[in-house]
């Protein structure tokens with residue numbers, strides 16, 4: 001993205017964001033609440049329309065007025081904090097529906113790809129369950145399988161473990177770690193510092209709608225240069241602070 005600005009009314013939430021994710025890279029975005037992390041992620045697939053600036057995904061400028069947004073979005077999978085599964089559909093149906101409607105895959109092919117991805121996230125035996133019968137961690141893994149089934153070139157994760165009970169966080173992070181190892185390009189907004197430190201190729205620290213620091217995890221997390229990054233990290237790495 002190039003010189004991206006986003007206003008909500010008079011509130012300038014993104015103030016000139018410049019950054020790129022290379023194919024195969026895992027980039028984690030960290031920062032305090034309200035710093036613009038989710039808005040940044042949502043601008044990547046135009047769930048939010050940037051006020052100005054350019055978003056380029058897979059060589060296609062999504063912000064260009066002649067671009068077919070729906071077609072361009074197909075290459076970008078998104079996983080939300082709140083799973084967003086259809087409650088009245090089984091797990092298998094949830095993972096098949098967009099493949100059928102958007103990609104026009106045959107029923108047999110959509111089912112094969114759904115089962116393959118559900119197996120991959122370790123939940124193949126739950127195909128016939130409804131979301132309410134699953135734990136939050138299992139629901140989130142279904143949401144990941146659903147996004148993967150669309151064969152995306154880029155996966156966006158918006159605080160994928162924030163709504164989970166602590167004991168379920170590890171299962172979801174393990175799946176994400178596996179995807180990273182397989183070479184999936186990933187942009188992840190997270191408060192999970194251990195994940196960012198161990199898995200990310202780059203960590204981006206945002207504050208007040210700007211990128212304050214962008215570099216390798218050992219640089220940004222272990223040896224931050226900016227006072228704002230240091231203050232934030234002191235807070236998140238100290239469990240007695242909860243105001244993030």
Ligand SMILES: Nc1ncnc2c1ncn2[C@@H]1O[C@H](COP(=O)(O)OP(=O)(O)OP(=O)(O)O)[C@@H](O)[C@H]1O
Pocket residue numbers: 008013031032033034035036037038039040244
């Ligand atoms: N749809 C919206 N309409 C108006 N203001 C919004 C909207 N979405 C976000 N904002 C505002 O934009 C700012 C940045 O929000 P954003 O959700 O991007 O931050 P964040 O860093 O992801 O925070 P958190 O970690 O709490 O999710 C906040 O001040 C928020 O209130």
